Amino acid sequence: MTQPHYDESSVTVLKGLDPVKERPGMYTRTDSPTHIIQEVIDNAADEALGGFANRIHVCLNQDGSVSVFDNGRGIPIGIHPTEHVPVIELVFTQLHAGGKFNKKSGDSAYAFSGGLHGVGVSVTNALSQRLEVTVKRGGKVWRIVFADGAVIEPLQEIGTCAVKDSGTEIRVYPNPRYFESPNYQLGELERLLRAKAVLLPGVTVELTRFNKGDDTPQTQTWHYPDxxxxxxxxxxxxxxxxxxxxxxxxxxxxxxxxxxxxxxxxxxxxxxxxxxxxxxxxxxxxxxxxxxxxxxxxxxxxxxxxxxxxxxxxxxxxxxxxxxxxxxxxxxxxxxxxxxxxxxxxxxxxxxxxxxxxxxxxxxxxxxxxxxxxxxxxxxxxxxxxxxxxxxxxxxxxxxKIEKRKGSGVAVLPGKLTDCESEDTRENELFLVEGDSAGGSAKLARDKATQAILPLRGKVLNSFETHRDQLFGNAEIHDIAVAIGVDPHGKDEEPDLSGLRYGKIAILSDADVDGAHIQVLLLTLFFKHFPKLIERGHVYVAQPPLFRVDVNAQGKNKPARKFYALDQQELDGILERLAKEGVRDTAHSISRFKGLGEMNPDQLKDTTMHPDTRRLLQAQIPDADIDGIEQVFVKLMGKGEAAARRAWMEAEGDKVEADV
Structure with a gap:
């Protein structure tokens, strides 16, 4: 078999808007073009939120395009001081270019906005076969046109207007190749526009559309004085x-x-x-x-x-x-x-x-x-x-009532399980914790009324090809099954879930490669032998932070602060925010948690276990992709799939982002 070619020329660097076109699902919803239109509407709403506009008009045109108009300040059309291209071109052709940064310093064009990253309308442009922008600003009318994210008609002055007449109109022609359906979700657009009218006192929001076979436009107007x-x-x-x-x-x-x-x-x-x-x-x-x-x-x-x-x-x-x-x-x-x-x-x-x-x-x-x-x-x-x-x-x-149905034939619970006081399945939570030391911290960090802890020693068995009759030969799997109160079952069976003791079963492991491996092994166990627990939304993955940033007190009015970062990307964001606040590098320190056992109970509670501040991801199996998910598990966990795993790692290994 010919080995794949892999050298320095194999590494591809995506520039400009190419990352969006290559992986659109990272930047927007791809079921329909609705969300890329929402990005344009949100920009118009940000103008109104700042007090610069009092009208937003959206038109679903007969040719499939959408026009969004606001009577705000108009996008700046001058040359950018460092990039040396018109600002309006920069906004639509560069990711992370926008007027919503530097809010802490007061240099932002918007005090409050939904936009954060300067990504929204550039994503819209990248995924549109044509995008036209008309700006009224300073008594002049300007126009620029893009196709597939690139300029095809450079910025030019096309007319004049009253000095007080300002605003922006953007006409978007979404490219159907990036979306599962070319149709807009009208109900979602109506709810969005109605909400903008509610949340923006004094602003009138309109939606114009055409019914099939009818050239007469229909316009809905929202205005909520109350x-x-x-x-x-x-x-x-x-x-x-x-x-x-x-x-x-x-x-x-x-x-x-x-x-x-x-x-x-x-x-x-x-x-x-x-x-x-x-x-x-x-x-x-x-x-x-x-x-x-x-x-x-x-x-x-x-x-x-x-x-x-x-x-x-x-x-x-x-x-x-x-x-x-x-x-x-x-x-x-x-x-x-x-x-x-x-x-x-x-x-x-x-x-x-x-x-x-x-x-x-x-x-x-x-x-x-x-x-x-x-x-x-x-x-x-x-x-x-x-x-x-x-x-x-x-x-x-x-x-x-639930307690009476259980009767007296309940299996003896594992000795290492630290159970909760409540017997209400809807509020009870079980944390499957990696290691005894982390389990000790979790016991002190938990809410003993509703949260139970089951520490796991080492890595559980890869149970993907283990027969159900042999599962309980593994002590850890036996303890998990007894603790949750549900017997192993297949995806086509209808198990008895009346004995389920916890509404949420959360996998809690270290934020490193070993922790990720334990997550995969436990998710394999639930996917293969407890699929109804995933199907009914009972299985979760907790996300502990990898870094802690301690910031010294900044004068009398700013006490010492602590920030937690899930990964390097979040850490970079925190450090960028501190830099914008004027915090010197010497005024803060960064700690990396080697594992859950290093966290004291208060830290573990605040970051990973308290319902209001934790990050808990629900494991889900989309019905439309069940076969695809099955194939992924076969490739990753099957004993006879070493060759397929090696080929996959050779093809995809350069994309991994792992903390080792």
Whole structure:
């Protein structure tokens, strides 16, 4: 067999927009062109958020293109001082070029924005077969045209306009070769534009589209004079509210001391429902976050604290009932809009906020107004308390029912398992921890009410080709099966999950190559022998940090701080942020954790185990790709696949990013 050619010429360097074209899924959703249009809309919304625009108009044209117009300042068209090309060309042809950096220093063109990396519209350009930009700025009209990310019509002046008439119009022709479907998700676009109108007081948002076979355009207009309250009221059209909607906005004022900057804060509207639930909506700097994040956790904490304090103050809690956060929040319908100076999202699609500080920010600005409202309206407060207490009592009754079904034939639990106190499967969590020393730290870091620890010695068996009857010959696998209360089963079987003892089973290993290997071995075990646990969303992977950055106190108003980084990329981001803040290299130190055992319990709790601040990835098996996943496991874990693994490593090994 001919060996693959591999020398210095085999290494390819992707420049400009080539990385986006080569791997579009890293930068955007590829199911449809909707998200690359959203990037353009978000830029228009950032102009409105800064107070420079009061109109956003989106048009779905008959030729399949989309036009986005705003009457903001217009993209600068002058020559960049260091790159020596027009700024407008730079923005659309270079990754990480934009006006949303340097926020801490005050040199950014935007105080608050959803854009972070200068990536959005350049991705749109890269994945479009044609993109036209028209700018009104300084009494002149300018135009530039791109094709497949490259300039085909250089920037030129095409007319004049009134000096006060300014704005930007971008017309996008998505390239269908990069997307599974060329059709836009109209419902998603409508929700996005409606939300922009809600979150931008005084801004009118319009959507124009054409129906098939009809040349007459249809235009929808959104304008919400009542802001979040009116929007939430629309969402609740078919729901029965238990109490009136409470709406509030609270932002940090200039000159305030503390960890937050002037202008940061939150606006929110919420209510409680008599029955059922309505999915809450949250936004960060006008960007929708459908997967939630730390800002939603902050609101949840504020609501729990305010309602809990009200219940304690009025002595409403019955004997023997212990209130939990979900008891209070499960029937809450809310809309939350947060302003954060330097937001950090999970991925370029920005569906989840990950800033740890956002939890503290939202909790700080929301707690006092909520508590004041409850105490000023005690009837409302007592109604909310009644709903929360009923929810807690129902939860406790369900636990007792589950306990009776278990009977007396329960297997003896492993001696090294440190179990939790609660018997409610919905809230219980089991951490499978690498090593006894890490297990000791995890025991001290856990919430003993709901979190259990099972330390694992060494690496578990590669069980991919192990017969089910021989599984329990391995002590570690035997202990895992007994601890979770579910017998091994196949993907086509319907196992008895009534004995399941934990709603979340989290793999917790070191943030290095050995830890990754243990993760793979355990995921192999669950994929092959406990597939229904993955299918029903019970299996997770915890992500401990690899680095810690200690920053010395910066004067009286800035105490010492600690930052944690998951990997080198996050560490670089933290160091860049500190540099922008003016923190000298000598004023901070970097520590690398060799393993979980090196972390003290407080560090492990804050970074990896506390529900509000940890990073927990859910293991999922997409139905559409089950066969592909099966083949990957066969190649990686099959005993007779050494040749296939070697060929794969030779082909793909240069792409690995591993900390050894």
């Amino acid at each position: 802001g979040l309250r009116g929007y939430l009221n629309d969402l609740l059209v078919n729901a029965q509210e238990a109490v009136p909607i409470f709406a509030c906005e609270n932002y940090i004022s200039a000159g305030s001391e503390g960890d937050f900057s002037a202008g940061e804060g939150a606006a929110f509207a919420l209510t409680w429902l008599e029955e059922g639930s309505v999915a809450g909506e949250s936004y960060v700097n006008l960007i929708p976050t459908p997967l939630g994040g730390t800002h939603e956790a902050g609101l949840k904490q504020a609501v729990f604290n305010a309602v809990g304090n009200f219940i304690n103050h009025h002595n409403l809690l019955p004997r023997g009932v212990k209130l939990q956060s979900d008891d209070v929040f499960s029937r809450t319908a809310f809309v939350l809009s947060v302003r954060v100076l330097d937001p950090q999202f999970q991925g370029q699609t920005k569906e989840k906020l990950t800033n740890r500080d956002a939890l503290k920010l939202v909790a700080a600005v929301a707690s006092d107004p909520l508590e004041l409202w409850l105490n000023q309206n005690s009837d409302i407060g007592k109604k909310i308390a009644e709903l929360a207490i009923k929810q807690a009592q129902a939860r406790m009754r369900s636990v007792k």
